[in-house]
Structure formats: C-alpha cells, structure tokens
Amino acid sequence: MSTTTAAIASAEAHSAHNYHPLPIVVASAEGAWMTDIEGRRYLDMLAGYSALNFGHGNRRLIDAAKAQLDRVTLTSRAFHHDRFADFCTQLAELCGMEMVLPMNTGAEAVETAVKTARKWGYRIKGVPDGRAKIIVAGGNFHGRTTTIVSFSTDPEARADFGPYTPGFEIVPYGDLTALDAAMTENTVAVLLEPIQGEAGVLVPPAGYLAGVRELTRARNVLFVADEIQSGLGRTGRTFACEHEDVVPDMYLLGKALGGGVVPVSAVVSSAEVLGVYRPGEHGSTFGGNPLACAVALEVVAMLRTGEFQQRATELGDHLHHELGLLVGGGAVDAVRGRGLWAGIDIVPSHGTGRQISERLMGRGVLAKDTHGSTIRIAPPLVISKEDLDWGLDQLKGVLAQQ
Numbered sequence: 514m515s516t517t518t519a520a521i522a523s524a525e526a527h528s529a530h531n532y533h534p535l536p537i538v539v540a541s542a543e544g545a546w547m548t549d550i551e552g553r554r555y556l557d558m559l560a561g562y563s564a565l566n567f568g569h570g571n572r573r574l575i576d577a578a579k580a581q582l583d584r585v586t587l588t589s590r591a592f593h594h595d596r597f598a599d600f601c602t603q604l605a606e607l608c609g610m611e612m613v614l615p616m617n618t619g620a621e622a623v624e625t626a627v628k629t630a631r632k633w634g635y636r637i638k639g640v641p642d643g644r645a646k647i648i649v650a651g652g653n654f655h656g657r658t659t660t661i662v663s664f665s666t667d668p669e670a671r672a673d674f675g676p677y678t679p680g681f682e683i684v685p686y687g688d689l690t691a692l693d694a695a696m697t698e699n700t701v702a703v704l705l706e707p708i709q710g711e712a713g714v715l716v717p718p719a720g721y722l723a724g725v726r727e728l729t730r731a732r733n734v735l736f737v738a739d740e741i742q743s744g745l746g747r748t749g750r751t752f753a754c755e756h757e758d759v760v761p762d763m764y765l766l767g768k769a770l771g772g773g774v775v776p777v778s779a780v781v782s783s784a785e786v787l788g789v790y791r792p793g794e795h796g797s798t799f800g801g802n803p804l805a806c807a808v809a810l811e812v813v814a815m816l817r818t819g820e821f822q823q824r825a826t827e828l829g830d831h832l833h834h835e836l837g838l839l840v841g842g843g844a845v846d847a848v849r850g851r852g853l854w855a856g857i858d859i860v861p862s863h864g865t866g867r868q869i870s871e872r873l874m875g876r877g878v879l880a881k882d883t884h885g886s887t888i889r890i891a892p893p894l895v896i897s898k899e900d901l902d903w904g905l906d907q908l909k910g911v912l913a914q915q
C-alpha cells in the first residue's frame with residue numbers, strides 16, 4: 514500500500530464520511546500550489562471555496578497571525594481587547610456600513626442574519642410576534658445548521674435532518690415576479706447569494722440584484738447579501754453586488770475574511786439594524802477574538818488597495834476568454850461566472866464532474882465538481898498568469914481525452 518492509500522484508509526476508518534475528498538493527502542502549500550505527502554505538486558484551482566483568495570501561506574497574513582500569537586489570542590467578549598475596535602471600524606468602512614457583528618463560520622453569520630432580521634422585524638418594522646418571514650432562493654447554499662438546511666432545496670443537504678425550522682419562503686433564483694408575489698407585510702428579509710457558488714457559479718440575469726434592491730426598499734424589507742463565497746475580491750470587485758451598483762442592507766462575510774488562516778465571519782450592516790441587540794441576546798465565545806481580528810484586519814488592508822480585485826478582473830477576463838473558446842467544441846456545454854470564478858458544464862458523455870476532477874488531479878490540478886457534471890474553477894487570486902494557463906492546458910488535455 515502506498516503512503517497515500519494508507520493515510521486515506523486510516524482517515525476513512527476514524528472519521529465520519531460526510532465528505533468525499535479527492536485521493537490526495539496534502540502536506541504543505543504555498544501560493545497557488547500544494548504538495549502531497551509523497552512530494553507531488555498540484556495547482557490549487559479551488560482555493561478552499563474562496564477561503565484562500567490570498568493564497569496559501571500568504572506572507573502578510575502569516576506574519577500578522579504570528580505576531581498576534583505572541584501577544585494574546587483569546588479574551589472572550591467578556592473583556593475588550595486592542596484589535597477589536599480597529600477590526601470593526603475598518604471592516605465597516607470597507608463595506609460602506611456602520612456596524613459589525615463578528616462570528617466564526619459562515620453558517621454562524623447566516624444564523625446571525627436570520628436572528629437579526631427577525632428581531633429588526635419585530636422591534637423596528639412592527640411585525641406581529643412570531644410571524645416574521647424570510648424569503649430565500651431555490652438552489653441556495655448558506656451553510657449546514659439545522660435552521661439553514663431547513664430552507665435548502667438540495668435533498669442531500671436536507672433529508673433526515675428535520676423537523677425543520679419554519680419562517681422561510683423559497684422562490685426561484687433570478688425571478689423578480691415570484692419574489693414580488695411572495696412578499697407580505699410580515700416579510701423581514703430577502704436572503705440571497707449575489708452569485709450562487711455551490712449551485713454551479715450561477716450568475717443571475719442582468720438587473721436581478723438591482724430589482725431585488727428596488728423591491729425590498731419599496732416594501733421595507735432587508736436585503737441580506739450572502740457574500741461569504743462571492744465577496745472579498747473573487748469576482749473582481751470587493752463585493753459581487755457592486756457589479757449591479759447594488760448596496761444591500763446587510764453583508765454576510767466569511768471564508769476569505771480569515772485569510773485562509775483562521776475562521777472569521779461577520780455580519781456588517783447599519784446602526785439601525787445591528788443596533789437592535791442588547792447585551793446577552795447573541796454571541797460567540799470565539800467571535801471577534803484577537804487572533805481572528807489581527808488576521809482579518811490585514812485582509813481588509815489588503816483589499817483596500819484594490820490590487821486583488823484588479824488581478825481577479827484581469828486574470829478573470831483571460832480565464833473566461835479561454836473557457837469561452839471551449840464551449841461548443843464537443844466537451845463543454847456552458848461556462849458561467851465572474852472574475853476568477855467559473856462553473857464549467859461538461860457534456861455528460863465526457864464523464865461526471867467527479868471523473869473530470871480525478872483526471873485533472875492526475876495531471877496535477879485540483880478542482881471540484883458540483884452538481885453532476887459541473888466543474889468549479891476558483892484559484893487563489895495570487896495565481897500567476899503562467900500557472901493559470903498551465904492549469905487551463907491541463908483542463909484542455911482532460912477534455913480532449915474521451
């Protein structure tokens with residue numbers, strides 16, 4: 514048995530099988546490259562679902578983390594600490610908002626948004642107690658908690674986990690008429706991904722986000738943008754909503770906010786909305802801890818220069834130009850996406866998404882399938898053009914093979 518096979522067998526014997534990883538065992542990584550336990554190198558074209566937008570082992574982020582490790586890592590929110598105010602102030606400023614509520618994982622940010630929208634509905638909008646409704650979109654992915662899977666439309670994510678949390682209404686993604694029809698005086702929020710990542714990097718029809726903004730504003734409903742995967746540079750802008758000049762009422766951030774180092778998430782909104790909380794009503798032991806704040810502060814500083822957004826735009830234009838050439842060539846049905854983010858629908862006779870991912874791995878490229886025959890490409894934003902081209906050549910090679 515190879516060391517890789519042995520390591521995988523051992524992992525499978527002693528861990529729940531809630532994932533189906535590709536058969537690679539990573540030992541180290543730098544920039545856009547990972548090295549396995551047998552010394553083979555792979556180009557990372559997934560970047561931890563955008564958690565690694567700034568690449569593996571980013572010097573600035575690792576230095577910020579190391580410096581903070583030597584000072585103080587955790588205080589709990591029972592005390593103030595000296596990185597907290599800067600983090601909240603600068604993240605709010607990056608978002609053009611007023612207040613931040615820090616959590617750890619993306620799912621916790623979504624849970625926090627649900628609680629915040631309901632509380633805002635009862636306290637500010639005047640919705641009768643217990644009647645608040647939140648509208649979400651079909652095909653959504655917002656995380657894995659019991660409440661969040663309650664409004665998932667993916668049977669794999671949802672089955673066997675009931676009873677489900679009530680208070681959600683699902684409408685088709687991209688359909689403004691359905692959204693309008695679903696709104697009532699008890700609607701407190703519309704919760705959406707500006708681009709649906711897990712669904713296959715689905716970009717909504719032009720004008721959709723602007724339409725959602727108009728409808729929610731007219732009906733006094735909060736527009737909550739889940740930018741956990743789409744935000745922080747991935748699409749070529751700080752936020753995917755910017756592509757339609759839309760400013761939501763609440764941004765949900767996570768993944769890249771932790772710089773690929775620690776889990777950091779946040780709800781960012783106005784003083785009116787986040788001002789609904791009083792001490793004791795919500796919290797998290799690790800939320801807003803000094804280490805998280807130190808790393809996320811550096812992430813915010815890096816995003817403020819615009820250089821990563823610029824890279825994502827330029828490399829993304831190149832990526833989409835190259836992928837566009839593959840459409841209609843017999844192996845690719847369609848390509849979607851924005852910036853350095855693409856969903857590629859493979860013609861099913863060429864193999865399942867999983868098979869394509871395995872063949873890519875055989876050529877030294879790591880990507881991930883989603884929903885049958887879609888491959889998702891989302892390399893770290895620090896990838897070089899040469900490496901990106903090399904990765905695309907491997908994809909072309911795999912697709913040329915039957």
Ligand SMILES: *Cc1c(COP(=O)(O)O)cnc(C)c1O
Nearest residue numbers: 618619620654655656739741742
């Ligand atoms: C990943 C993701 C989440 C959940 O984040 P976790 O950190 O895995 O809990 C929520 N929303 C979107 C859009 C995501 O991509």
